[in-house]
Amino acid sequence: MSEHVINPNVSVDCVVFGFDTQSLKVLLIEQKPVDGKPGHLALPGDLVLNDESLDDAAARVLRELTGIEGIFLRQFHAFGDPNRVKQVEDLDWLKSYRDNPEARVITIGYYALVKMDDFAPEASSFAERVFWKDIHEVPSLAFDHNSISESALVRLREEFENRKVGFELLPEKFTLSQLQSLYEAIEDRELDKRNFRKKVMKEKLVVPLDEKQTGVVHKPARLYELNLEVLSQAPVPGSFVTMKF
Amino acid sequence: MSEHVINPNVSVDCVVFGFDTQSLKVLLIEQKPVDGKPGHLALPGDLVLNDESLDDAAARVLRELTGIEGIFLRQFHAFGDPNRVKQVEDLDWLKSYRDNPEARVITIGYYALVKMDDFAPEASSFAERVFWKDIHEVPSLAFDHNSISESALVRLREEFENRKVGFELLPEKFTLSQLQSLYEAIEDRELDKRNFRKKVMKEKLVVPLDEKQTGVVHKPARLYELNLEVLSQAPVPGSFVTMKF
DNA sequence: ACAAAAGTGTTAATGGTACACCCATGA
């Protein structure tokens, strides 16, 4: 029955989104040069080892290539086109870095959200360079990594709407404007300030603190912290699921 | 770098939900007996061949085991625990049917929704028997297939709420009560008849026909058909996303 | 005094929920 099965390899690719209080960026690597030719840009990703789970593989690969660790990676889709690693532009790199450069590779996509300030990615392993790129300016990437990152963004937005992800991006104490910027960056639309605040308050999503911004050149904003009780609840119809602001 | 990679195999598993105008059922197989011992119950699934996409593999495997074809299978999650096929109860079967029974297998889960009446599943290949089982009464299954099917059901409900799936289940012409039963079966809750009808009409989700049921022992219901234009639109905030009936 | 962002309420329209009775048919 399985005479055609020649053990496809499995990899993981990580789409790490970073938030810098204004916009969303995605973490890319530049592959090490091969035979003097500069490497391509790509998502951090590599093969899964035999004794590790997919989740563990994603965490390890991200750490090995970029130094980033301790973040929550969420699996979102498997990409298995038989030709996804068969493009000629990618062959040189595969020949240098893979035992079976011709082998089919099925990849499992993971995405994550982080505060950019909390991480100073450092390239290692086969990454020559690691850098953040605005999601509106993602260049051409190796393999099928452009479709993987687009697909991750779609999924991120869906899960953000259901409050399954996103609040990692806030500092411990934040202003309501910062919270609004988070929504606006991820959902890529503008929201009404008054309606936004009203809804956040009614939801009891945040707790006001007796503390204000300092050192700003305008009226200092009150600081808030997340109300973890409300956040940990599954989204309820009529609460954040329908939150349109 | 990859000395620990020994080519994990990749499979697909299909969670096919069937709707019989009342309840949701899931399609299971009984594996062929091995050494006279009866096979286990399982989801239809098998290894991916080297030259086929994951989607193609899911369609092929389902056809080979159950005869069902031409349905829309939707990928929902990859399951990659290194020990997911290492339970002793599953070993005999693996030894008989796999070239590398000890090999790690990563599986990609697919789910589908069908009208049960449209299909008469027939067991073949290593399936001894194929049958439908109510989702509230799923027995103990081989490997990690119980968690795969639970996970599929969660995902089915999410995607149904976003109108991404589900309308395949209706006959071409249907009554509003049938539509309501579909919602009630998938969402596993009761809906108010008047509110349901009001909302369906406002959404223009269905088009009334000049035709009625015949041969029923009560007032015959008007028949409707789907309004494909509305359905093909992405769900819009304020339309079906918030549809709670 | 100016620039810059913070903060604050009302109104109108829409949508959600709860609820009970008559109708048409076949047996």
Added chain:
DNA sequence: TCATGGGTGTACCATTAACACTTTTGT
């Protein structure tokens, strides 16, 4: 005539969306 599911409307409440001016601080 009975049993069965089909079919209909209203009232109350919650949510959404649109919209503009005053406040506080640092320079």
